């Protein structure tokens with residue numbers, strides 16, 4: 172099942188017909204956002220429509236186009252405006268700035284090719300190498316780090332974007348071993364539909380689930396919301412098949428092996444620079460009999476973090492732990508309050524909690540449990556005891572149910588915010604438990620300071636919030652969201668320049684704080700173009716040269732996704 176591209180937003184999130192439903196209270200919600208950002212009212216900053224965007228003509232000669240058509244069939248080689256714009260960029264804040272301004276420069280694919288299988292993909296890669304073209308592997312295009320930007324090297328004649336989404340079948344399910352092999356271009360919902368029809372699940376549900384693919388999850392080393400139970404990509408990938416410039420490559424898929432380093436670790440996080448992943452063998456689980464999501468309030472972020480640490484270190488079988496800091500807890504409550512004004516009972520309940528010490532600094536923890544009925548029921552009792560020991564108070568299943576029902580909806584809010592001159596950006600990292608709180612404070616301070624220094628005007632304010640959403644025995648991730656007024660220009664091109672510079676300054680300050688404070692440059696978004704400048708610090712010179720050697724070994728001509736992951740040599 173391939174999604175009809177034309178039903179998707181080419182310059183924003185998701186289905187073109189879908190929006191974040193604000194209902195009759197929409198004016199109150201925008202008024203709340205304006206007030207929170209220190210604005211009298213929000214601006215108007217519409218996106219440039221598709222016919223008006225600047226786009227160079229395709230650089231491919233007729234022979235190359237004819238050869239591509241011979242590989243895939245004519246209708247699977249696209250050079251029209253919509254396809255080229257849709258595939259020019261991913262979904263990062265900077266991508267959206269460019270797409271909305273209609274200013275793509277020459278970073279537009281010269282053709283978008285949709286292969287049907289691994290063999291066609293290999294033929295496309297081979298042709299690209301022979302003709303001196305760059306190849307950009309493209310799954311859902313939901314990269315938020317510049318991973319699918321249609322870039323080419325100085326000597327390359329053009330860019331072919333290889334859209335993998337025609338490759339979407341479940342190939343084999345080994346019910347005895349709990350493994351499945353699927354084609355890599357399968358979107359999340361279709362993947363789960365095929366597995367669940369047979370009683371199994373991969374359980375990988377990133378917030379981008381509906382519009383991202385298996386190959387993208389592996390290539391970007393992603394994490395689903397229930398990673399506590401199902402694991403991050405590196406935990407569930409067992410083997411892969413790739414079309415590389417050196418030919419087809421299969422990695423091993425043994426349950427365990429001592430035959431040297433596990434080469435799946437090279438495929439995980441390879442971001443398209445080694446080849447196109449055409450198939451992946453993954454660990455699957457029986458569909459859980461019971462799901463239980465509920466909320467706890469803590470007096471402080473520190474207390475909540477201590478509970479999360481104890482839950483994972485005592486190996487309570489949790490699927491999801493999501494601890495919001497005080498700002499995020501406040502925002503979620505205020506935003507929901509603007510949509511649905513709280514009734515008397517809720518207001519009284521909130522006052523009682525405040526009186527008991529769950530006041531301004533209170534933090535919400537969502538605990539998600541999935542699995543066999545008895546295991547979930549027991550984990551529910553244990554997790555409640557642990558939360559209470561750290562001063563947590565149960566607020567029941569309603570917050571968990573609400574979160575679960577709307578878990579893929581928040582991204583739909585970004586486009587209407589941009590239409591009103593409001594930036595939304597996210598950053599994520601991970602570190603050891605012993606460093607989590609100091610790093611949290613350092614990054615938070617760096618973001619606030621950079622937003623203030625680069626503010627559209629001195630009265631502007633920002634919403635900066637954070638949550639812990641992936642926890643391990645040795646540490647956890649920190650995920651920051653920031654919402655701030657954009658520096659707008661008089662024209663879309665001027666806005667791209669001023670808001671782009673504003674973003675770059677904030678991004679640099681936050682990432683420096685992250686890396687210098689002992690965090691990784693990314694926990695699950697990947698590197699792409701945006702985090703590449705920090706790769707040398709994270710990997711060190713020897714580590715980086717080892718990765719470069721692998722790249723040269725598989726892709727001597729540098730055809731695969733140039734300009735991503737590895738800094739240019741020299």
Ligand SMILES: Cc1cc2nc3c(=O)[nH]c(=O)nc-3n(C[C@H](O)[C@H](O)[C@H](O)COP(=O)(O)OP(=O)(O)OC[C@H]3O[C@@H](n4cnc5c(N)ncnc54)[C@H](O)[C@@H]3O)c2cc1C
Pocket residue numbers: 261262307308309310311312313314315318319335355356376377378379382383384385386387388389390391392393394395396441442443444446447448449582695696697699732735
């Ligand atoms: C609103 C939103 C929410 C998100 N939430 C999450 C989240 O919860 N967890 C998370 O991990 N990420 C999240 N992301 C980031 C993004 O969805 C992930 O990185 C995802 O794994 C990308 O999958 P994709 O199919 O869209 O890949 P793409 O964006 O198409 O590609 C990502 C990278 O992988 C490469 N690639 C893609 N397919 C292949 C292939 N078959 N072979 C080789 N290389 C390939 C591309 O070249 C690129 O470098 C989110 C993004 C958005 C916009």
